[in-house]
Amino acid sequence: MFKLLLLVLTCAALAACQNNTNSSTFTNPILDIGGADPWVIRHDGWYYMMYTNNENISLLRSKILTNWNTAESRLLFAPSPGLNYSTDLWAPELHSINGSWYVIFTADPRNDSPPPEVEMWCEYNCPAVHHRMYTLEGQGSSPWTANFTFKSQLDTYDQFAIDGTYFQHSTGLYHIYSCWYRQYDGWPANLCITKLENPFTVASSFSERQIISTPTLPWEKTPYGRASNDRLSSNEGPQQLTNPKTGQTFVIFSAARSDNRNYCLAQLELVGSDPMNPADWRKHQNPVFFQNPAEMAYGVGHASFTTSPDGTEDWIVYHGMKDPLNGWAARTIRAQQFTWNEDGTPRFPKPGYGPYSIPSGQN
Structure with missing residues (x-):
């Protein structure tokens, strides 16, 4: 009888370990398979997630923020071969703008491998020289x-562009993305902003495009x-x-290199009234979310933000690595609660694995 009871308890413990969420706590990662560049929003009682899978644009939905292993999945878009956006689909995001749904994503035509006749123009190796930004449009009350x-x-003046997002402001709609100074620079990767006429049309000319952040700090x-x-x-x-x-309005962005242990989150704050004026942005001089070697949490970055089911808590969803020597393949998706400092800036926790308390209102 004792052996049978021990066997039952052992099996129960194993089952609990295989599910990262119990009644009151959860552990990271929140998705057992690897993943990067997570985008999560909450709409009508559901959480929706997108992340980079390189091949298509898929949407997941779940009632639970901290466990996506049993989430439903829906294919939104699979490009045909041979197009400028057929390969390396990266960092898709889902936005509700003016009553319609829009997906903004990065893609290129040939698996991040330009011909030598193109790459020879770059000062440094530039495999992503053909990456550009694209949009999908969906009509309906629910993205599902x-x-x-x-x-x-989206027009980026025939120049490198990745990781674009919509920035909504009282003065209009903007596109903020990672850019180069010139077409064949290769490096550094900066943050550019342009004004949009609508979610799929850029209003700014090339001369009006502004660079609001460059990687000048050591980290x-x-x-x-x-x-x-x-x-x-x-x-x-x-x-x-x-x-x-x-x-207060911020742009939280990733800095350093995404396959490296030092990948981290940085912060811009809009302290003026014009997002197109670089002087109206203030950059925090230190990273705001960074590796935690004590818990083997490395390469933490490319985050999105949502709330607990009852709306009382703010949550960050991001990717990170436990073994930084394996680079991009080691990335998994994690979530943690964050709060706010007295000066109104976000206060992010140290990244880790938990166990953490589940979001308020999550059943």
Whole structure:
């Protein structure tokens, strides 16, 4: 009888370990398979997630923020071969704008491998030289039932563009994305902003495009503090974050290199009234979310933000690595609660694995 009881208890313990959420706590990662560049929103009682899978645009939905292993999945878009956006589909995001749903994503035509006749123009190796930004449009009250169709390429002046996001402001709609100074730079990767006429049409001319952040600080470079040149120095993965109480507006973005242990989150705050004026942005001089070697949490970045089911808590969803020596393949998706400092800036926790308390209102 004792052996049978021990066997039952052991099996129960194993089952609990295989499910990262119990009645009151959860552990990271929140999706057992690997994943990167997570985008999560909450709409009508559901959480919706997208992340990079390279091949298509898929949408997941779940009632539970902290466990996506049994989430439903829906294919929104699979490009035909041979198009400028057929391969390396990265960092898709789902936005509700003016009563319609839009997906903004990065893609290229040939698996991130330009011909030598193109790459020879770059000062440094530039495999992503043909990456551009694209949009899907969906009509309907729910993204789960909306019919999504390819809408357009977002104009980035025939230059490298990845990790684009929509930035909504009282003065209009904007596109913030990772860019180069010139077509064949290769490095550094900066943050650019342009004004949009609508979610699929850029209103700014090339001369009006503005660069609002460049990787000049030691922790934005790879290796850390690189002084000899700008190769591998990156600003990317921008995301809008607004303090719900003060109205302060931030862009939280990723810095350094995404396959490296030093990948981290940085912060811009809009301290003026014009998003197109670089002087109206203030950059925090230190990373705001970074590796935690004590818990083997490395390469933490490319985040999105949502709330608990009851709306009382703010949550960050991001990717990170436990073994930084395996690079991009080691990334998994995690979630943690964050709060706010007295000055209205976000206060992010140290990244880790938990166990953590589940979001407030989650059953």
